Amino acid sequence: MKKKGVALHWERLQRSWGRRFRExxxxxxxxxxxxxxxxxxxNVKSLPSKPLLxxxxxxxxxxxxxxxxxxxxxxxxxxxxxxPRSLNYCYxxxxxxxxxxxxxxxxxxxxxxxxxxxxxxxxxxxxxDGVSGSLHDSHDYVSGGDVIxxxxxxxxxxxxxxxxxxxxxxxxxxxxAEYEILNQLTKNCKIKKVSQLLVEFHHGVTSHTIADTNxxxxxxxxxxxxxIHTEDRNYIFHISKW
Numbered sequence: 001m002k003k004k005g006v007a008l009h010w011e012r013l014q015r016s017w018g019r020r021f022r023e024x025x026x027x028x029x030x031x032x033x034x035x036x037x038x039x040x041x042x043n044v045k046s047l048p049s050k051p052l053l054x055x056x057x058x059x060x061x062x063x064x065x066x067x068x069x070x071x072x073x074x075x076x077x078x079x080x081x082x083x084p085r086s087l088n089y090c091y092x093x094x095x096x097x098x099x100x101x102x103x104x105x106x107x108x109x110x111x112x113x114x115x116x117x118x119x120x121x122x123x124x125x126x127x128x129d130g131v132s133g134s135l136h137d138s139h140d141y142v143s144g145g146d147v148i149x150x151x152x153x154x155x156x157x158x159x160x161x162x163x164x165x166x167x168x169x170x171x172x173x174x175x176x177a178e179y180e181i182l183n184q185l186t187k188n189c190k191i192k193k194v195s196q197l198l199v200e201f202h203h204g205v206t207s208h209t210i211a212d213t214n215x216x217x218x219x220x221x222x223x224x225x226x227x228i229h230t231e232d233r234n235y236i237f238h239i240s241k242w
Contacts, residue, residue: 023041027228029046030228031044033067034063034066034068037061038062038063043238047072047196048168050072051168051169053078053171055079055171056172056173056174057081057173058086058094059132059173065077066095069095077097078098079094080105082115082133083133087102101153104151104152104177105152105174106154107184109153109154112152113152115150132175134176134177134206135175136175136177138207139205155167155170159193168194168195170196171199176208178202178216179201191225192239199234201233202233204233217237221237224239226240
């Protein structure tokens with residue numbers, strides 16, 4: 001039993017060293033904004049003085065948009081979130097300058113769809129946060145949980161509402177829906193409306209596999225993006241020639 005514990009500790013230490021090494025290899029223009037859990041690496045040098053961040057999937061850690069606003073006081077930050085529990089948290093903890101849109105980020109606008117809420121925290125695997133709902137009923141955290149109906153919003157509608165042609169940073173932590181969305185956005189390379197793309201992929205916790213993730217990443221790259229960094233299931237892309 002003791003040996004097993006030592007082996008587990010060593011494995012975690014190796015992962016930590018590997019992650020730290022990859023971070024050291026990042027271009028110097030990149031800065032981590034937010035906590036280790038909720039933060040992301042962003043190329044702060046390639047952004048305009050008043051960038052637009054669209055943050056989809058806020059959960060209960062808003063350290064990323066909070067730090068983004070601190071780094072860019074004139075920025076426009078929009079959060080998109082369908083989970084009532086997360087929305088309640090966000091209204092209490094997000095800066096007043098941040099706009100919160102209630103709904104699910106999706107391939108179509110103004111559609112009403114089923115959103116699966118996570119099961120009780122007592123019925124979830126160790127490490128689960130209890131707020132990760134999903135549009136996918138195959139998600140490990142929602143199977144057997146309650147469902148609600150939510151409205152949807154897509155990238156074009158958000159940009160139109162904000163009177164912007166370009167999104168400087170798009171973050172997707174949307175528990176499996178990223179596959180459908182990114183497949184659509186890369187079909188005609190509409191993803192080029194985004195300069196920096198930050199995605200948490202959910203292979204392994206949904207019906208999607210690592211092969212699905214690799215295919216989507218390849219499609220993003222074929223639209224003119226560079227894959228800058230990976231951190232477990234977090235992938236950071238930047239439009240080429242920045």
